[in-house]
Amino acid sequence: MKKSIALPPLALAAALCAAEPSARIPARGLVLDAPDTSFRVADFTRDPVGPKDVLIEILYSGICHSDIHAALNDGGGDPAKTFPIVPGHEIVGRVTQVGAEVASFKVGDIAGVGCFVDSCGACDQCGLGREQFCRNRDPQPNRLRDGRNFRGGYSNRVVVPERNAIHIPAGADLKRVPPLLCAGVTVWSPIHASKVKKGDKVGVAGFGGLGHMAVKYLVALGAEVTVFDVTDAKRDDALRLGAKRYVNVRGPNPWAGMEDSFDFILSTIPADYRVGDYLRLVRYDGGEMAVVGLPPGLTIGLGELMSAPHRRLYGSIVGGIREHQACMDWSLAHGVLPETVVIPATPEAVAKAYQDVIDGKVRFRYVLDLATLPQD
Numbered sequence: 001m002k003k004s005i006a007l008p009p010l011a012l013a014a015a016l017c018a019a020e021p022s023a024r025i026p027a028r029g030l031v032l033d034a035p036d037t038s039f040r041v042a043d044f045t046r047d048p049v050g051p052k053d054v055l056i057e058i059l060y061s062g063i064c065h066s067d068i069h070a071a072l073n074d075g076g077g078d079p080a081k082t083f084p085i086v087p088g089h090e091i092v093g094r095v096t097q098v099g100a101e102v103a104s105f106k107v108g109d110i111a112g113v114g115c116f117v118d119s120c121g122a123c124d125q126c127g128l129g130r131e132q133f134c135r136n137r138d139p140q141p142n143r144l145r146d147g148r149n150f151r152g153g154y155s156n157r158v159v160v161p162e163r164n165a166i167h168i169p170a171g172a173d174l175k176r177v178p179p180l181l182c183a184g185v186t187v188w189s190p191i192h193a194s195k196v197k198k199g200d201k202v203g204v205a206g207f208g209g210l211g212h213m214a215v216k217y218l219v220a221l222g223a224e225v226t227v228f229d230v231t232d233a234k235r236d237d238a239l240r241l242g243a244k245r246y247v248n249v250r251g252p253n254p255w256a257g258m259e260d261s262f263d264f265i266l267s268t269i270p271a272d273y274r275v276g277d278y279l280r281l282v283r284y285d286g287g288e289m290a291v292v293g294l295p296p297g298l299t300i301g302l303g304e305l306m307s308a309p310h311r312r313l314y315g316s317i318v319g320g321i322r323e324h325q326a327c328m329d330w331s332l333a334h335g336v337l338p339e340t341v342v343i344p345a346t347p348e349a350v351a352k353a354y355q356d357v358i359d360g361k362v363r364f365r366y367v368l369d370l371a372t373l374p375q376d
């Protein structure tokens with residue numbers, strides 16, 4: 001196995017193409033054995049490339065806040081069942097092998113992989129392009145339908161069904177593309193569900209990986225954007241990305257004069273807050289607030305809802321595969337791309353990046369360069 005990994009990519013691709021169709025795929029990645037431990041570089045194998053699968057040599061992989069929730073086991077599941085893990089669901093790479101029945105990808109194409117790697121493709125939700133609600137999907141993240149853990153993008157190659165892979169046109173700036181596959185589509189979906197249009201008065205609560213993409217999309221659509229966060233340190237970045245106003249909600253009277261005035265507010269806040277504070281800001285009769293951040297343990301009370309009546313509040317979770325493709329195509333066509341910081345794919349760099357994300361210091365998304373994954 002280690003001999004294969006040492007081969008240069010083209011020779012390896014040729015070797016894999018010539019291999020038995022049923023052979024398992026050697027892979028290497030950053031593995032976390034348990035919460036509160038450090039990542040280590042380890043070899044493992046992936047499922048063989050089936051007739052409808054593609055093998056992707058990973059070039060870049062984004063670090064999402066939910067990777068950190070998984071690494072810390074914030075969901076509170078039994079670590080013995082959920083670990084070891086290889087996080088990463090913002091994956092971009094080059095196709096190096098395709099199954100016999102694959103029609104839409106060929107060797108050499110650039111492909112992306114997001115959160116959904118094992119939707120069934122047969123249920124009503126998959127048929128509607130809502131793979132995130134696949135009736136046959138294990139509800140746990142990074143879990144395959146047969147109950148096994150899926151090893152993600154902090155690794156050198158991945159095998160996924162063709163139907164779960166996203167087409168990325170040649171010539172795209174690939175190191176800036178990975179966050180589109182989670183952060184991008186997660187905010188893209190509600191912005192389009194709420195039909196935000198030119199001139200709308202909109203707010204983005206939480207200005208991190210998701211929030212900065214929301215600002216970019218909303219500005220590109222011609223909306224008037226207000227950004228809310230808990231520090232003054234992000235003000236310049238928000239205005240640079242086109243926001244009209246920035247509000248530090250820890251300042252004096254942060255909500256003054258804004259009640260009942262927004263057409264749409266998108267909350268990406270990952271930590272505890274009062275949903276009603278923002279819901280009251282959207283217009284009575286028709287204003288909408290969408291929630292995509294998931295602070296662990298946060299609840300909303302009926303009193304909070306009733307003190308901001310006649311507004312629509314809804315949640316949204318990532319997006320379907322068609323939305324991933326639409327978001328990818330639109331973002332690249334309009335040059336609306338995430339702000340990324342490329343770092344080495346080493347245990348040390350990931351540990352520092354995680355701390356920066358926790359501390360709110362990242363601007364705005366770390367991306368691992370898998371070419372730097374340590375070799376023997």
Ligand SMILES: [Zn+2]
Nearest residue numbers: 064066182183
């Ligand atoms: Zn994510």
Ligand SMILES: [Zn+2]
Nearest residue numbers: 120123126134
């Ligand atoms: Zn399904």
